[in-house]
Amino acid sequence: MRRVILSRLAASALTLVLLVTIVFFMVHATPGGPAYSILGQKATPEAVRQLNVRLGLSAPLWKQYLVWWAHLLEGRLGYSYLLNRPVAGLIAAYAANTLALYLGAITLSVLLSIAIGLVQGAFWGQWPARLIGAAQLVLYAMPVFFAGTILILYVAVKWRWLPAGGIADIRHAAPGVADYARHLILPVVTVGLLGTAGLSRYFGAAVHEELGKDYVRTALAKGLGFGAVLRRHVLRNALRPLVTILGLSFPYIFAGSVLVETVFDYPGLGFLLWRSALSQDYPVISAIVLLIGVLTVIGNLLADLVNGWLDPRERFE
Amino acid sequence: MRRGSVLMRSRLRAAVILAMVAAGPSFSAGRCDTVVVPPGLGLGTPPASVDSLNPFLIGSAYDAEAAGLLYDGLLWISRNHTITWSRSIASAIEVSDDKTTFTVTMKPRTWSDGVPVTAEDVKFTFDLIRKLGKTYTGYGQGGMPGLVKSLNVLGPHRFRVVLKRSVNPTWFELTGLSQLTPFPAHAWTRYSVNQMWRLQSTPSFFRVVDGPFRIGRYVMGRYISFVPNPTYQGHKPDIRRFIMVFLNSDGAVFEGLRTGTLDAGNLPFSLWRAQRKLPDARELRLPPNFGFDYMELSYRNPKVAFFRDVRVRQAIADAIDQKRIIRLLLHGTTKPQHGPVPVDPPTFLSPAAKAGKYPVGYDTAKAKALLAAAGWKPGPDGIRMKDGKRLAFTDVIPSGNVTGQLGAELIQADLRAVGIAMTIREVTFSQMLVLSYKPLQWEAMQFGWALGVYPDDSAQLASDGAFNQSGYSDARMDALLKDVQTKPGLEPLYAYQDYAAAQQPEIFLPEPGSVVLVRNGLEGVRKFLSPTGAWSPQYLHWAPGACGGRR
Numbered sequence: 001m002r003r004v005i006l007s008r009l010a011a012s013a014l015t016l017v018l019l020v021t022i023v024f025f026m027v028h029a030t031p032g033g034p035a036y037s038i039l040g041q042k043a044t045p046e047a048v049r050q051l052n053v054r055l056g057l058s059a060p061l062w063k064q065y066l067v068w069w070a071h072l073l074e075g076r077l078g079y080s081y082l083l084n085r086p087v088a089g090l091i092a093a094y095a096a097n098t099l100a101l102y103l104g105a106i107t108l109s110v111l112l113s114i115a116i117g118l119v120q121g122a123f124w125g126q127w128p129a130r131l132i133g134a135a136q137l138v139l140y141a142m143p144v145f146f147a148g149t150i151l152i153l154y155v156a157v158k159w160r161w162l163p164a165g166g167i168a169d170i171r172h173a174a175p176g177v178a179d180y181a182r183h184l185i186l187p188v189v190t191v192g193l194l195g196t197a198g199l200s201r202y203f204g205a206a207v208h209e210e211l212g213k214d215y216v217r218t219a220l221a222k223g224l225g226f227g228a229v230l231r232r233h234v235l236r237n238a239l240r241p242l243v244t245i246l247g248l249s250f251p252y253i254f255a256g257s258v259l260v261e262t263v264f265d266y267p268g269l270g271f272l273l274w275r276s277a278l279s280q281d282y283p284v285i286s287a288i289v290l291l292i293g294v295l296t297v298i299g300n301l302l303a304d305l306v307n308g309w310l311d312p313r314e315r316f317e
Numbered sequence: 318m319r320r321g322s323v324l325m326r327s328r329l330r331a332a333v334i335l336a337m338v339a340a341g342p343s344f345s346a347g348r349c350d351t352v353v354v355p356p357g358l359g360l361g362t363p364p365a366s367v368d369s370l371n372p373f374l375i376g377s378a379y380d381a382e383a384a385g386l387l388y389d390g391l392l393w394i395s396r397n398h399t400i401t402w403s404r405s406i407a408s409a410i411e412v413s414d415d416k417t418t419f420t421v422t423m424k425p426r427t428w429s430d431g432v433p434v435t436a437e438d439v440k441f442t443f444d445l446i447r448k449l450g451k452t453y454t455g456y457g458q459g460g461m462p463g464l465v466k467s468l469n470v471l472g473p474h475r476f477r478v479v480l481k482r483s484v485n486p487t488w489f490e491l492t493g494l495s496q497l498t499p500f501p502a503h504a505w506t507r508y509s510v511n512q513m514w515r516l517q518s519t520p521s522f523f524r525v526v527d528g529p530f531r532i533g534r535y536v537m538g539r540y541i542s543f544v545p546n547p548t549y550q551g552h553k554p555d556i557r558r559f560i561m562v563f564l565n566s567d568g569a570v571f572e573g574l575r576t577g578t579l580d581a582g583n584l585p586f587s588l589w590r591a592q593r594k595l596p597d598a599r600e601l602r603l604p605p606n607f608g609f610d611y612m613e614l615s616y617r618n619p620k621v622a623f624f625r626d627v628r629v630r631q632a633i634a635d636a637i638d639q640k641r642i643i644r645l646l647l648h649g650t651t652k653p654q655h656g657p658v659p660v661d662p663p664t665f666l667s668p669a670a671k672a673g674k675y676p677v678g679y680d681t682a683k684a685k686a687l688l689a690a691a692g693w694k695p696g697p698d699g700i701r702m703k704d705g706k707r708l709a710f711t712d713v714i715p716s717g718n719v720t721g722q723l724g725a726e727l728i729q730a731d732l733r734a735v736g737i738a739m740t741i742r743e744v745t746f747s748q749m750l751v752l753s754y755k756p757l758q759w760e761a762m763q764f765g766w767a768l769g770v771y772p773d774d775s776a777q778l779a780s781d782g783a784f785n786q787s788g789y790s791d792a793r794m795d796a797l798l799k800d801v802q803t804k805p806g807l808e809p810l811y812a813y814q815d816y817a818a819a820q821q822p823e824i825f826l827p828e829p830g831s832v833v834l835v836r837n838g839l840e841g842v843r844k845f846l847s848p849t850g851a852w853s854p855q856y857l858h859w860a861p862g863a864c865g866g867r868r
Contacts, residue, residue, distance in 0.1 A: 032747030039452075040377060043750050044783055047451040054452065054514060083368055083537060084518040093537060157575070164572050170540050170560055171351055171578070265569050267538040275366075275538075275565075280747070 005301065012297035016290065023289045024065055027282055033057065034081040037279035055081055057282075068286065078283030082276070087287045090272065095291070097167060098257055098268035100180075101187055106246070108192030113199035113242065118230055120200065121207020121238070129204070139197035148190045148263040155186060162186050165265035187264045191257075202245050206238035240307050247303025349859040350557035352839065354581045355564050355573070356382055359603050359846040361583055361831030364570050366563035367541050370532075371517040372498065373445055375454050378767075378850055383561060385851045386530040386543055387523055389551065391421070391439065392495040394770045394849050398607075398664050400490065404551065406434065406499060406527075410490060416483040416805065419494060423474040429526050429548050434499050436476035441502035443468045448510055457776060457783045458769050459493025460484070460802070468497075485805050491770040501525040529554055529855040539563060543854075555841075555858035574598060580839050584832040586720045589648055598834040601842055602650060604661040605828035607849065608767040609654045612712065612728075612824040617756035617788035621710045624761075628691040629708075630821040634677035635684035636735040639827055642727050646720050650830030653678070656818035658772040658810070659828065665772050667811035676819035684735045693736065701736035709738035710760040713752060716743040720829070725763060753786040765828065770849060772810070773801045778822055789822045838863025 035051040036043045052058045056067070071078060077087035116132055123129040139147075156164035163183050168175035210216065211234060219229045257270030265271075269288055276284035355364035356379035367383040369375045375384060393404035402408065411420040426434040446453050447462045455461060466479045478494065504525040508516065516522040520532040529551060530543035540562040545554040562579065564570055571588055573579030574595055584592055584600070592600060612633075614624040623629045639653040652660045655675040663671055693701035693708050701708040714725050722743070729739045739761075744752065752759045768774060775798040776782045780790040797816055800809035818825075835842050844856040 032745070032751050036747040036750045040750075044451065045754055047456070050450060050452045054511070079515065084515060085537060090537065152572075157572070160576075163578075164576060165569060166578070167539065169578070170542070170562055171353065262565060265564060271565075272538065 117203030120204030438499035
């Protein structure tokens, strides 16, 4: 198992280097540059040149690239051109918000997927499972910004149950945990529900597959109740593919955060990435891409480890 | 200073906007010691964030709004573009007979840490402007800093500015001298320019202030709050907190107004009819910003050499029905613009402009006659031709601005009616800026332009203007612009604007006015918003009972 982890880590490191290299050169290849965003219409060639010198952008691209890596190895992610803050501090502030959002969404998604998947698997081929399948398809096909808008329209605007956006009520000098939680509900539900569509479908199919296996028939033949079989035997075995998919979905979750955080005016990493992309804030873009890459690697690794824990056979493969 | 980059918007927010528009009323009561607004209020632009508080380095009007709350100006410019002495740090300016020396006397004021505000602080400002060079946000305006030969401190509250040449005193006071806002030398002098660059959004750097507010809290990406500066010597704020909340779309502003999280916000033209959904808000119409929109023409690109013919330029100006654009898209918030001096306020308009007598104006028959006189005859498809070349060009506009796109389409239709083919190309604003310095890669571009306090547009129209990307060069225009800067009185300004209106070096277009929705009960908004962009939230207050007695 250790060897598997080490080889996986080595491959992941290579992937990260490639990813960051490609992104670095791609963002630098886009027309304009941060100096234009900062100076606006006052961006004369001379002012741009002077500012580029100050920002360290006048050096050849390969040199900037090497400097970026040198700083990274020293633990420095650089300085945001636009927000005038160290990138590490910025990312820490925004990532905490994104983490809160996605931990909530993933928890909701997993719990719902297990509940729905068990029902779907148990009634496979019958009308309850077909109904669930149809709902899954509708949700799966729904863009996150559309779902978010619908929820805002009804829950926040029409019924006024929850705030439509933001992270807390800024009129309060010191908003409480409850205020933060209230602002989290709609984005969490949006991401969680859409995530549930795919996850519950996979889990339902896994439950159905497990139910057809010999050990289930044996357990039933021994007189164990159907519910107990589902809970004690089927659930654990069917969870394995769910964990793998969850691990693989990490990058998609972060990609989706750009949209959902924009719709809900939620100051998370996706929002920061979107803003930084618009203003060509290279250090922030590179750092976020690197972070997403690292999280993807960690997600996959965690999925392998959890699968190994769930299925002892994997530990010996 | 500029409005352009704010034109970038997220289209996916359109759905959210529609959702908000469809929703019911109304404001919920907020806490009445606080006022919450988005940056850009009154500018008629989409909201954004405040990213810098350093007045020397700021790149956007949003940053300037925030920085202006912390530091009072040497000169306060009124709505009519005159100096309001009661709100200025300067108490008097003496100008030498040869108009090269300006001696300024300052009122005794103190910084928030008790240190007096002195002429040394002004000297510090000037030295820093020099040090920053072209990266200084107001570089070149009012001749700063190159026109200044020396700045000498004569006493704690008196300094003298000596210029390299004689100037129009009004021009220099309003555009040059007004930039010498005192900054706390004793607190800032130990920092290098690079350190200042890195600290431009760090609140502790700005703890010493002399303006009506100081920073309460700055939460990156979310909001900045201000609290009254207890040592402020001007009008004391009535409110206890003033918050600029950073939002990313017009839809979010509208939603904030509707749910009560915002107390005022811009009403974009695209959401014009939606204001009926906010019965607890009142509409406040503001005059356009001191500037104009314009179509910049390339004089360097040989593909559109026809722009060098003044008759073609006049024909383009005559073909555009500005009143229709104002009626259909800008909801009557502004007036036609045919010259380089904004029509509102009329302070600087020439007698001819005041009377509405411009050399150009919507007249298709005249436009056709001018084109015919210039040798452009209608081709088989109606587009005019001369020596086998079609009278056609591409107009680059910033993407993401629905009103701007529709305006360009109306212009396109107007030009086609007189035989000119205009193709519209949308690119991002920063791409437009890059393109503008590549003469062969563009033919025409549409921008907005904010003027300084004095409407001298030498930056664009002088042959050596810092922002003359078009390559326009006219000896008479240069001479007239020089007169504006050097000869006293308004006559030179009149001569320049009348000549520019006839020449149409760029096609002048109307600057949209802006409409602000204000929560009922919030008063003092007109005094809070200034056409020059400076904010004075110390005049904001809630009407008695506006918050259900929870004040």
